[in-house]
Amino acid sequence: MEILRVENLSRVFGGIVAVADASLSIHEGQFVGIIGPNGAGKTTLFNCITGMYGLSNGNVSLKVDDKFVSIGNLSPSKIARYGIARTFQNIRLFQEMTVLDNIKVAMYHQYPYGVLASFLRVGIFSRNEAMIHQRALQWLEEVGLVEKKDSLASQLSYGDQRRCEIARALATNAKMLFLDEPAAGMNEQETKNLTDFIRYIHIKYGLTIVLIEHDMKLVMSLCDHIVVLDRGICIAQGSPKDIQRNPAVIAAYLGEEVDEHVSH
């Protein structure tokens, strides 16, 4: 079942074509890896899908309540409310807020109540706040950060910040999760823990995950579908096995063996 459809998406910055005519189709529950050399347009593609960048051309549509809705030019907050969440290459937690508040912020759009209610602290306010508090604690439990709920996000270790960022994305009640190089800067053990964790949430929450990663071992072990970008162009799509044998992909990596560790 298709959940996200990207059609002929292009994004141009001045004279530079960051993404050219990319089309892809992502199915529910799929684990998609997006790979490609630096500057291939992977993060730009993420930014276009999540609404941070407008599209120069093309369209993105998402299945919402069994209908496809065009999200190509919606604001990031609307897209987030439709169930797309992401993490960033360079972690972007709200550093000066506590771990718990970071999670709560991501949940508020699911519990609408106004400023007036917050002032008056009336029924719906305290009920919602109590519910949000409970739910946020559950998310932290899930990622193993519940003991650190009152620490500032900036005080967490790198690995914990990554987990916290993923928990925050999950807390938006996302059905699609976009992870931009989650293992960047991690050692082998941390990468392994993270891989296990991502696999766990993928199965447990039936998420559709799209992942950008340079660590081929991680990509090959997690993903069931791989998209290869090179200089803004989508040069190959397919299963990990197909991609490893694809001559165009091997050429894009300048002869480097794709199934070994590719470092950039």
Added chain:
Amino acid sequence: MVQFAQQVINGMSLGSIYALVALGYTMVYGIIKLINFAHGEMYMIGAFLSFYLITTFKLPFFLALLISMVLTALLGFVIERIAYKPLRNATRIAALITAIGVSFLLQYSTMFLVGADIKVFPEGFTNRTFNLLGVGISLKQILIFSVTAVLMVALNTLVNKSKIGRSMRAVSADKEAAALMGIDVDRTIAITFALGAALAAAAGSLVGMYYNTISPLMGVTPGLKAFVAAVFGGIGHIKGAMLGGFAIGLIETLVVGVGYSLMKDALVFFVLIVVLIVKPSGLLGKGGREKV
């Protein structure tokens, strides 16, 4: 000693006013890095609204204060939508100049509508002075302290414990990440303006009640001093604005108390210069250069 204590009481009540206004500067700066030079006019308009609610509609002071806060908050919200939101991605200097323009627009529109003359704010109640060990504290001062305290506690709770407060902090930390977490960034910014405007309206109404006179240009000097207070305390920091407000109020009153009333404004700015030389980010500001 008694005289010193007396000056401290007076300074604190003036400082409360500056602190309330400074909070608006600091919140708006914290969230969109704009020095909202039209903020002093929220203080002035709040005072005028209270004035008309009391004189024309015969409302009691507290009710007038409350309604004036709500109406000024709405005005702040609308001004943000009309004047600043379209400039969200423009240069900071464009928004700053717009703020100066909005400030003049509000001053002279008010003058056009109600006249340039000074209006006498009605005595809502009989003023009494209580004597504490020789130090006089008037009912009006007690009123200023209590309203300020209530508003500050309310603001602090709102910012730290509520949805809108957490959203404000998230937006101020990282607008894009906040938007991607489903926060309506534009609405959050407009509400920040509204909250700041409400606090300024409270300050303006309290000043009207305390000094009994209001005029369309009454917001200029206190607005500037509250801005100094916000910078002094570390702009962008809510507690800094409170501290800065009280500090500026105290300095000013003590200088007058010693007999140099002509020097008071000069000294306020002198203190600001010294603080900025010693600690450029203000008293509570974090060190480190701002990323541009």
